[in-house]
Amino acid sequence: MKIAVDAMGGDNAPQTIVEGVEKARDEFLDVEFILFGDRAQVDPLLHNTERITLVQADEQIEMNDEPVRAIRRKKNSSMVMAATAVKNGEADALFSCGNTGALLAAGLLLVGRIKGISRPGLVSTLPVISAENGSFNLLDSGANADGKAEQLYQYALLGKYYATSIRGIKEPRIGLLNNGTEPHKGSKLTLEAHQLIAADKSINFVGNVESRDLLNGVCDVVIADGFTGNAVLKAIEGTASSIMHLLKDTIMSSGVSGKLGALLLKSSLSQLKSKMDQSQYGGAVLLGVKAPVVKAHGASDGQTVYYTIKQIKSMIDGEMLPNFTKYFAAQQAQEAAKKEAANETAE
Amino acid sequence: MKIAVDAMGGDNAPQTIVEGVEKARDEFLDVEFILFGDRAQVDPLLHNTERITLVQADEQIEMNDEPVRAIRRKKNSSMVMAATAVKNGEADALFSCGNTGALLAAGLLLVGRIKGISRPGLVSTLPVISAENGSFNLLDSGANADGKAEQLYQYALLGKYYATSIRGIKEPRIGLLNNGTEPHKGSKLTLEAHQLIAADKSINFVGNVESRDLLNGVCDVVIADGFTGNAVLKAIEGTASSIMHLLKDTIMSSGVSGKLGALLLKSSLSQLKSKMDQSQYGGAVLLGVKAPVVKAHGASDGQTVYYTIKQIKSMIDGEMLPNFTKYFAAQQAQEAAKKEAANETAE
Numbered sequence: 001m002k003i004a005v006d007a008m009g010g011d012n013a014p015q016t017i018v019e020g021v022e023k024a025r026d027e028f029l030d031v032e033f034i035l036f037g038d039r040a041q042v043d044p045l046l047h048n049t050e051r052i053t054l055v056q057a058d059e060q061i062e063m064n065d066e067p068v069r070a071i072r073r074k075k076n077s078s079m080v081m082a083a084t085a086v087k088n089g090e091a092d093a094l095f096s097c098g099n100t101g102a103l104l105a106a107g108l109l110l111v112g113r114i115k116g117i118s119r120p121g122l123v124s125t126l127p128v129i130s131a132e133n134g135s136f137n138l139l140d141s142g143a144n145a146d147g148k149a150e151q152l153y154q155y156a157l158l159g160k161y162y163a164t165s166i167r168g169i170k171e172p173r174i175g176l177l178n179n180g181t182e183p184h185k186g187s188k189l190t191l192e193a194h195q196l197i198a199a200d201k202s203i204n205f206v207g208n209v210e211s212r213d214l215l216n217g218v219c220d221v222v223i224a225d226g227f228t229g230n231a232v233l234k235a236i237e238g239t240a241s242s243i244m245h246l247l248k249d250t251i252m253s254s255g256v257s258g259k260l261g262a263l264l265l266k267s268s269l270s271q272l273k274s275k276m277d278q279s280q281y282g283g284a285v286l287l288g289v290k291a292p293v294v295k296a297h298g299a300s301d302g303q304t305v306y307y308t309i310k311q312i313k314s315m316i317d318g319e320m321l322p323n324f325t326k327y328f329a330a331q332q333a334q335e336a337a338k339k340e341a342a343n344e345t346a347e
Numbered sequence: 348m349k350i351a352v353d354a355m356g357g358d359n360a361p362q363t364i365v366e367g368v369e370k371a372r373d374e375f376l377d378v379e380f381i382l383f384g385d386r387a388q389v390d391p392l393l394h395n396t397e398r399i400t401l402v403q404a405d406e407q408i409e410m411n412d413e414p415v416r417a418i419r420r421k422k423n424s425s426m427v428m429a430a431t432a433v434k435n436g437e438a439d440a441l442f443s444c445g446n447t448g449a450l451l452a453a454g455l456l457l458v459g460r461i462k463g464i465s466r467p468g469l470v471s472t473l474p475v476i477s478a479e480n481g482s483f484n485l486l487d488s489g490a491n492a493d494g495k496a497e498q499l500y501q502y503a504l505l506g507k508y509y510a511t512s513i514r515g516i517k518e519p520r521i522g523l524l525n526n527g528t529e530p531h532k533g534s535k536l537t538l539e540a541h542q543l544i545a546a547d548k549s550i551n552f553v554g555n556v557e558s559r560d561l562l563n564g565v566c567d568v569v570i571a572d573g574f575t576g577n578a579v580l581k582a583i584e585g586t587a588s589s590i591m592h593l594l595k596d597t598i599m600s601s602g603v604s605g606k607l608g609a610l611l612l613k614s615s616l617s618q619l620k621s622k623m624d625q626s627q628y629g630g631a632v633l634l635g636v637k638a639p640v641v642k643a644h645g646a647s648d649g650q651t652v653y654y655t656i657k658q659i660k661s662m663i664d665g666e667m668l669p670n671f672t673k674y675f676a677a678q679q680a681q682e683a684a685k686k687e688a689a690n691e692t693a694e
Binding site: 129145146177185186190210211212215216224226228231232234235236237240241242244245247251254257258260261265268269271272276 | 476477489492493524526532533534535537557558559560562563571573574575577578579581582583584585586587588589590594597601604605607608612614615616618619
């Protein structure tokens with residue numbers, strides 16, 4: 001398999017990108033890479049070019065570029081060139097730590113939607129605090145600001161295949177993010193989406209879930225519209241980060257006994273920190289496009305880049321995309337057959 | 348001033364309700380109380396009945412009662428009787444630790460909307476972690492699952508008067524919860540609400556805010572639709588509670604040195620815990636109805652009940668309701684005048 005990498009996206013690019021790619025290259029012997037970037041900067045960082053092809057990109061998309069405009073105009077940017085390689089079948093997946101909006105636009109406009117998918121959604125992975133190595137997926141975590149019930153239903157299907165292929169969960173528990181757990185509760189959108197998801201018996205639907213229970217592992221995949229999903233994701237991240245800072249500040253200002261206490265607790269505190277550290281869960285994935293399009297945090301270090309490549313490899317090994325495509329093609333064929341039958345009856 | 352109290356609502360009622368009410372009665376000499384509840388249970392708990400009237404209520408609304416139905420049918424419940432006392436002008440505010448949905452329905456159906464308000468919204472208070480004694484308000488935190496832009500604009504006005512009268516902030520910074528800080532970002536709803544709020548120069552609007560920045564005090568009042576507000580509120584609460592549990596578990600399983608460390612850090616950790624403890628911020632208030640309708644947590648102890656009564660007193664002392672009523676009446680008169688002028692021109 002071949003992964004197209006935007007070597008210039010992110011705060012610490014190309015340094016950390018090259019670091020992560022080389023670590024992954026050394027470990028995963030069946031993966032090849034095409035790095036798109038400024039040869040003068042990238043080349044000196046590479047230890048060796050085994051299974052790595054470096055392609056010159058003359059420009060790059062900046063963090064504050066307007067996404068769609070940047071994708072249309074900056075044809076020679078590392079991100080657009082990497083996306084184009086996927087579009088042309090020269091690579092199987094796209095990876096970037098750059099401008100999120102631009103990467104979503106590149107996925108949509110260049111890599112393209114899977115037939116039958118209304119709106120691709122972004123899936124993020126977060127820790128389940130109550131379980132060792134536990135995690136859950138949140139989808140849509142921000143690709144679309146205005147969600148429709150039909151789209152939420154498709155997210156449930158996409159999330160199911162994703163959790164199965166990436167995390168090896170046979171029948172992932174799918175929950176719908178709502179303002180109460182009772183089936184009669186909700187907004188117009190969640191009430192409608194609840195019915196659509198519940199009607200599909202191929203989905204292991206656990207019903208409505210509340211955001212206060214997510215970190216306790218109430219389900220494996222949480223379905224939400226992109227606006228709410230984004231707000232909840234950022235609320236969890238922000239709260240975790242604020243508390244960790246407060247804890248640190250409180251300890252630092254607590255005098256000698258407090259500092260001694262912190263020293264004795266050092267391993268416990270770093271365990272806590274590592275649990276909350278999202279980098280080990282890889283990047284956010286745009287689901288519903290024809291190839292894995294994956295975004296890692298702008299501030300990613302080499303280790304995170306490595307984890308994200310591992311995640312991409314799982315998606316390809318787990319045949320996530322062929323499964324998606326087959327499923328939605330079959331669904332479309334079914335609908336077409338139904339329509340034809342209805343037409344014949346009418347005649 | 349007189350406060351109508353549902354003495355039977357909440358997990359620890361009437362015990363904690365009576366405790367909190369007596370503490371508040373002893374401190375606030377200008378406050379009278381009417382307690383609605385089961386005389387046989389409440390009477391023995393009272394130390395003395397100075398400025399406390401006890402009224403017999405034969406039934407009570409349970410936590411799993413369907414809200415609107417319960418309000419309509421259980422006329423002799425402590426909550427409905429307390430709300431009716433406010434409706435009839437026998438009391439100035441309504442307080443309960445019971446069924447939230449039922450209390451919102453009681454506020455809407457019995458206490459009644461202020462003229463000109465489209466949908467009352469629920470305001471909650473949360474801690475700002477980065478500032479000593481800091482806090483912010485979130486509105487709507489869950490009264491309405493489907494928000495409209497016009498309602499969000501009214502929340503900005505209600506939130507402004509609330510923060511001024513309760514917290515003494517002269518020009519509270521109002522932020523709109525969004526999926527990005529840039530003015531061009533957002534859902535259809537937030538884009539429209541942004542324009543409405545920005546156009547009103549009486550509001551100190553700081554623009555869009557993201558949920559990850561709320562605990563850092565990015566603004567004094569956060570405006571959101573009730574669905575997103577509820578999801579963000581519960582995400583913050585859930586994350587804080589999960590991390591505090593994880594911290595405790597990690598320490599407990601960390602052997603002798605860890606436990607010794609925790610002992611030395613005891614005061615720091617309890618400082619952290621108290622910062623995250625929301626009870627000191629009182630209850631959630633339904634804004635937009637004709638009197639303060641206030642809900643404290645079902646598990647509230649006497650101290651929280653006391654804090655919430657203190658909060659109600661501030662609303663009355665700060666003339667929040669007369670300010671609301673005056674403002675929205677003037678706004679309605681203006682609009683009526685505009686329409687009349689338009690009609691005259693047309694003729």
